[in-house]
Amino acid sequence: MLRRINYFSKLKSDLKNFNSLSFKDEKLELLKSKKKNIKKEYYNNIAKLTNKPCKLSLFYSIFSKDNEEINNLKNSYKVEKANIQNDLDEYKKSFEYHKQRNLKFRSIKDLLRGFNSFFFAFLIVALLVWIIVYIFATGSGKLTLDKIFGNYKTETYSLKTENNFALSDNLDFSDLDLSSPNVSKKWGVEFKLLSVNDKSYVAISKVSENSPFNYLVNINNDEAFDRGFEGLYISSMSVMDSNNYLNIIVGQTTVENFITELDKGVEIVDSTFLGEGGGFRGSLLNTLALIGLSLVFAFPLGVGAAIYLGVYAKETKVTSIIRSLIDMISGVPSIIFGLAGALIFIPVASLIPGTNGGNLLSGALTMTMILLPTIVKTVEESIKVIPKSLTQASLALGASKTETVFKVVLPNSLPGILTSLLLSIGRIIGESAALVFAMGTTIAEYANMNGSNATLAVHIWVILGGDHPAYDNACAIAIIIIIIVLILTLLIKLIAFKMNKFKVR
Amino acid sequence: MNNENNKDEVVFDVKNVNLFYDNGAKQALKDINMKIYKNKVTAFIGPSGCGKSTLLRCFDRMNELVDNSYRDGIITYNGEDIKDINSIYLRTRVGMVFQQPNPFPMSIKDNIFYGPRCQGVKDKKILNEILDESLKGAALYDEVKDILNKSALGLSGGQQQRLCIARTLAMSPDVILMDEPTSALDPIATLKIEELINELKKKYTIIIVTHNMQQAARISDYTAFFMLGELVEFNKTEEFFSHPQDKRSEDYITGRFG
Numbered sequence: 001m002l003r004r005i006n007y008f009s010k011l012k013s014d015l016k017n018f019n020s021l022s023f024k025d026e027k028l029e030l031l032k033s034k035k036k037n038i039k040k041e042y043y044n045n046i047a048k049l050t051n052k053p054c055k056l057s058l059f060y061s062i063f064s065k066d067n068e069e070i071n072n073l074k075n076s077y078k079v080e081k082a083n084i085q086n087d088l089d090e091y092k093k094s095f096e097y098h099k100q101r102n103l104k105f106r107s108i109k110d111l112l113r114g115f116n117s118f119f120f121a122f123l124i125v126a127l128l129v130w131i132i133v134y135i136f137a138t139g140s141g142k143l144t145l146d147k148i149f150g151n152y153k154t155e156t157y158s159l160k161t162e163n164n165f166a167l168s169d170n171l172d173f174s175d176l177d178l179s180s181p182n183v184s185k186k187w188g189v190e191f192k193l194l195s196v197n198d199k200s201y202v203a204i205s206k207v208s209e210n211s212p213f214n215y216l217v218n219i220n221n222d223e224a225f226d227r228g229f230e231g232l233y234i235s236s237m238s239v240m241d242s243n244n245y246l247n248i249i250v251g252q253t254t255v256e257n258f259i260t261e262l263d264k265g266v267e268i269v270d271s272t273f274l275g276e277g278g279g280f281r282g283s284l285l286n287t288l289a290l291i292g293l294s295l296v297f298a299f300p301l302g303v304g305a306a307i308y309l310g311v312y313a314k315e316t317k318v319t320s321i322i323r324s325l326i327d328m329i330s331g332v333p334s335i336i337f338g339l340a341g342a343l344i345f346i347p348v349a350s351l352i353p354g355t356n357g358g359n360l361l362s363g364a365l366t367m368t369m370i371l372l373p374t375i376v377k378t379v380e381e382s383i384k385v386i387p388k389s390l391t392q393a394s395l396a397l398g399a400s401k402t403e404t405v406f407k408v409v410l411p412n413s414l415p416g417i418l419t420s421l422l423l424s425i426g427r428i429i430g431e432s433a434a435l436v437f438a439m440g441t442t443i444a445e446y447a448n449m450n451g452s453n454a455t456l457a458v459h460i461w462v463i464l465g466g467d468h469p470a471y472d473n474a475c476a477i478a479i480i481i482i483i484i485v486l487i488l489t490l491l492i493k494l495i496a497f498k499m500n501k502f503k504v505r
Numbered sequence: 506m507n508n509e510n511n512k513d514e515v516v517f518d519v520k521n522v523n524l525f526y527d528n529g530a531k532q533a534l535k536d537i538n539m540k541i542y543k544n545k546v547t548a549f550i551g552p553s554g555c556g557k558s559t560l561l562r563c564f565d566r567m568n569e570l571v572d573n574s575y576r577d578g579i580i581t582y583n584g585e586d587i588k589d590i591n592s593i594y595l596r597t598r599v600g601m602v603f604q605q606p607n608p609f610p611m612s613i614k615d616n617i618f619y620g621p622r623c624q625g626v627k628d629k630k631i632l633n634e635i636l637d638e639s640l641k642g643a644a645l646y647d648e649v650k651d652i653l654n655k656s657a658l659g660l661s662g663g664q665q666q667r668l669c670i671a672r673t674l675a676m677s678p679d680v681i682l683m684d685e686p687t688s689a690l691d692p693i694a695t696l697k698i699e700e701l702i703n704e705l706k707k708k709y710t711i712i713i714v715t716h717n718m719q720q721a722a723r724i725s726d727y728t729a730f731f732m733l734g735e736l737v738e739f740n741k742t743e744e745f746f747s748h749p750q751d752k753r754s755e756d757y758i759t760g761r762f763g
């Protein structure tokens with residue numbers, strides 16, 4: 001009897017507690033669960049009262065034995081149930097009201113939030129577009145194929161006609177358009193205007209097969225000139241006429257004037273041909289070489305370390321220390337790596353015979369140090385998200401751990417591997433601070449291992465330094481860099497898409 | 506507990522097995538003794554966390570991959586201590602099907618070929634033979650025969666689970682371990698798998714963990730009931746469900762807990 005009273009007072013206090021609950025969904029949940037539990041509790045209580053286990057079969061026998069008591073209990077249970085049902089209905093009503101009232105506020109809030117995120121996204125995109133448009137506008141004027149594949153150094157050639165030269169009158173120049181005003185009918189050369197740094201110079205566009213210009217020699221050592229006149233312009237030319245008067249013609253004139261003056265002469269005593277220079281070919285090739293060499297070192301090391309950390313290593317103090325070290329290293333500014341590279345790797349790189357100072361190798365080793373943390377982290381993360389069930393399935397099918405790594409883990413972490421590849425290439429192309437020390441700032445004409453070499457980014461750094469920063473040339477290089485990155489990104493996305501075809505449904 | 510005059514052939518004999526996790530801080534199996542009989546379905550039942558999966562994983566030594574765990578006692582496979590059997594070889598004899606369907610993100614074909622290829626089978630003819638046989642064995646052949654080169658992830662959950670069974674059959678194992686293979690499936694897919702198990706037991710020995718007692722009663726020949734890491738009762742399924750010997754088994758069957 002006492003127990004029963006306890007039971008009801010407990011129910012009542014529960015109800016009180018319930019009413020004092022804050023207005024939230026938990027109230028609804030509680031009500032629902034209570035409604036379920038009340039029946040269970042009721043059975044259990046009978047079981048307690050009769051000191052017998054409450055099996056369903058047993059229950060009926062007890063039921064008949066203790067009819068009156070149980071009927072009372074049943075009635076009060078009904079009352080409680082009705083009360084709770086009442087509460088529940090009331091709650092639901094007021095909840096509906098709250099729901100509808102809330103709707104307005106929420107839609108306003110959502111609008112604000114939506115606007116916020118849209119606005120910032122727009123701002124960022126606008127900023128990026130502005131930068132890119134600016135770079136393209138400034139640099140595209142300078143970006144010609146000659147620039148991309150041209151020499152950096154200004155070329156100078158001093159040429160004259162061969163010794164004992166005598167100009168003959170009846171040479172056959174029929175391979176030129178002799179009616180054109182741009183052709184010297186005496187020398188068999190077609191000229192054109194070439195604009196260099198906003199000034200225009202006379203330059204040679206075509207030389208006839210029989211022209212004496214084919215036999216010009218170097219003024220200093222009488223060696224034949226076989227470079228060809230492509231990309232060269234005439235700075236000045238000293239011509240001897242038939243009366244042995246010397247006439248100096250400057251190249252900065254019109255083609256007609258130049259030809260008139262030239263045709264008076266019978267021998268070229270001295271001439272200065274200049275090549276424009278300022279091309280990026282060397283830096284471009286060096287950048288590509290550095291990308292290749294750095295990836296050859298960094299990639300196997302990085303992916304290997306990631307596999308070790310992600311698959312083989314047990315979680316111990318040592319591995320957690322390694323991980324935090326990797327995190328730390330990726331935050332170190334690259335100029336410090338440049339310093340370390342200069343101190344450690346330049347001596348190593350100098351072991352190659354015929355080199356001294358920083359070169360492609362020391363640059364690549366330094367870049368490897370910079371790239372490793374990113375590669376390890378990105379690849380390890382993508383290994384970690386591979387469902388364990390896949391590796392377990394592989395092992396359960398009798399594959400060894402190595403087979404599992406190569407057949408399940410690596411293919412499935414391909415997105416991460418490709419991402420790290422992309423990040424690495426971007427980092428190599430963009431790195432300048434470290435390479436200034438570790439690889440050098442000499443702008444070369446071709447990729448080489450011999451010594452100091454600039455990459456495209458260092459090239460920008462070099463031409464922006466000094467008294468006359470060449471912003472337009474720098475922007476032209478920036479365009480090349482952007483285009484390389486774009487092409488690589490698309491390429492890697494394409495590969496990822498191709499290899500991912502079993503993942504997409 | 507065991508029928509001593511049982512004439513069935515013993516595949517696995519488990520003797521005094523204790524298993525500890527977390528460097529011994531947690532004992533998951535307590536002195537387990539039981540026998541698994543050839544070409545029979547043995548069902549493991551019991552409340553959640555009682556060690557069913559743990560014991561199941563002992564049979565193909567997959568539990569050794571769990572860090573900081575160790576086991577004592579002896580488990581023999583056809584009379585030989587499994588510790589003396591190369592684990593990779595053991596896993597080709599004892600296949601495993603997991604709770605969640607876990608096909609590889611490859612084509613259906615490559616899923617089946619995965620195991621045989623790891624064993625060095627390269628001959629196209631043999632591989633295709635294996636493909637047909639295992640897909641038919643898993644009652645999946647008709648459904649996928651035209652899409653063998655499509656991604657396995659494009660199949661329904663039930664088909665994926667049968668593919669996982671087919672993948673296991675491709676190893677031509679001796680024993681198949683199944684850890685709640687139907688718990689992620691709808692009733693129709695479940696029924697298909699149950700029918701399949703009834704077929705498979707003609708050729709394979711099957712151990713299946715299940716939470717569904719009707720399922721255990723429907724498909725198994727022997728039933729083992731676990732509680733808190735102990736093997737409470739192990740008996741022929743009809744015996745177990747009609748005359749439970751232990752009070753705890755009776756309570757569990759009648760739904761008092763769990």
Ligand SMILES: Nc1ncnc2c1ncn2[C@@H]1O[C@H](COP(=O)(O)OP(=O)(O)OP(=O)(O)O)[C@@H](O)[C@H]1O
Nearest residue numbers: 526527531533552553554555556557558559560571
């Ligand atoms: N890797 C692990 N590390 C530590 N403890 C574990 C590990 N795996 C399982 N356990 C513990 O061992 C006990 C038995 O686990 P097990 O997975 O075998 O239970 P189960 O009977 O399969 O349960 P369920 O029916 O929920 O699958 C559990 O108490 C669990 O907490």
Ligand SMILES: [Mg+2]
Nearest residue numbers: 557558559684
């Ligand atoms: Mg389990």
